[in-house]
Structure formats: C-alpha cells, structure tokens
Amino acid sequence: MTEQVILLVEDNPSDIGLTRRAFKKSAIGNELVVAEDGQEALDYLFGEGAHTGRDVTNTPMLVLLDLKLPRVDGLEVLRRIRADPRTRRIPVVILTSSSEEHDLAAGYDLGTNSYIRKPVDFQQFADVIKQLGMYWLVINEAPPRN
C-alpha cells in the first residue's frame, strides 16, 4: 500500500500542534495534511482551488474532522464527502469539543464512521490519538479505492 495521508481538518492552532505531537509520540508515520477550514478540506479532497491538479484518487486513509470551522462547517464537509463516489468510502472520525446531542446525532445521520470528544487534558488527548491511529490505520481494513 502506498503511504496514504491523514487529513486533519482543524482550525485551532493548539489542537493542530497537539495532534502532531500525539501522532509523533505514537510513531504514526503517515503524513498529516492540515486543512484549517472546511473549504480548504473540500479543495484538497476534490482537487480544486489551491489543490487544483492534485490526484484525487490518492484519497486520505483517514479524515479527522472538527465541526466548528470557518467558511464551511464540518457537517457540510461530511455531507459532501458522503455525496461523492470518489470520497464516500473514506473513514471519517469527527473529533470535536462539542458534546451537544444534536451534533452527535447529525454526525451519525450524515454517515460519520466514529465520533470522539476531544479530551481537554493533553495526556488523555495523546492516548485518544494513539488509539484512533492504531484502530483506523492498523486494525481497520481500509476501503478499496475506486
């Protein structure tokens, strides 16, 4: 398998930094691509805007998706991922500080694979990143690319 990237869709610089550190600590070697708002994530996934010309068949192995994002929010990004045959099978994990029941329900209704509440404590956050990396990059059988 070619080394597929992990797409982190997150606008908070400290959470981006924490995720990078947690991945490094867990020896997860996949390249982390960061999109700081929903539009940038869609541009990356569909090869548009600043990512025009990117080979869109080279899909991320995993998308870590925050919900509250500038320009286009996380739920809309998820909806667009599931609506396009090129991206619909990509595993998406919502990683958010929101514990609102309607966000949780909407995430599952739109077809998220998993929903994780960000722990506030760094050590716990690092443990969660390690566990989800292990689960989605090692244990889970990745969907075949179209």
Added chain:
Amino acid sequence: MSDKAILLVEDTASDIGLTQRALRKHGIGNPLVIAEDGQEALDYLFCTGAHQDRDIKDTPMLILLDLKLPRIDGFEVLRQIRADRRTRPLPVVILSASGEKHDVAAGYDLGTNSYIRKPIDFYQFAEIVKQLGLYWLVTNEPPPVV
C-alpha cells in the same frame, strides 16, 4: 462504561467462544447478545419473532457482524439496519474472514462503520477484540437513542 449490550452476529461456535473469552479477558463487561443468523439479528434489533417483547429503544452499543450467515446474510442485515431510522446510527463493525475487495467495498457502500478481517491466530484475534472493544465502548461517543 455503560451496560448496553454488544450484539454479536456470528454462526461459528468457535468464533463466538473466542469473542466471549477475549471480551471477558479485557474486562469488557457489557452483556454479549448472540444472534446465530441474520434473521435472528433482525428479530433482536426490530423486536420481532422470539424478541417481540423486547424494548426497541434498548439498542445495542455495538454490532459485530459476520458476513456469511445462514438465512439472511450480513450485508442484508446491514442494509436493513441503515434503512430504519431507529437503528440507522448504530455502530456496526463487520468482522469477517473475507478480505475480498468486493466484500470490503460493499460493506462500506452499505454504511458499515468499520471492517475488520478476522485473524486466524487466537492471540491476534483476542488482541483485535480488545482493541475494538476499547475503541467502540470507551473512546467512541455512541449515537443518542432515537
């Protein structure tokens, strides 16, 4: 950890035994409900047949779904879970011996949350059951009950 059930849909006696032992060994105390074919799984989920007196709101926290099953196969069970709003958001992990590309693709297309290939070795199998138990019962935020 909640005491909501794990529904294991599996017809092979030795795999049922291995899963029970692996969950117990790792202190995962949720009751394990076993359905030995697809029809029994649907009866449990939709409170029909032998399960007609069960409360449908008492949804399992996780469904572990084999694909090759007597009477109704795993794909059809998954299709029916996703087609009914009462069961649509439930986390489903396909746990199958098949690594066939078309099975993996069909599983994701029908909306499985995750697809895991059953290892043949007992220790590997136990380790995977442990990891998926921790991931889906502790780390993942389950959908709200509809």
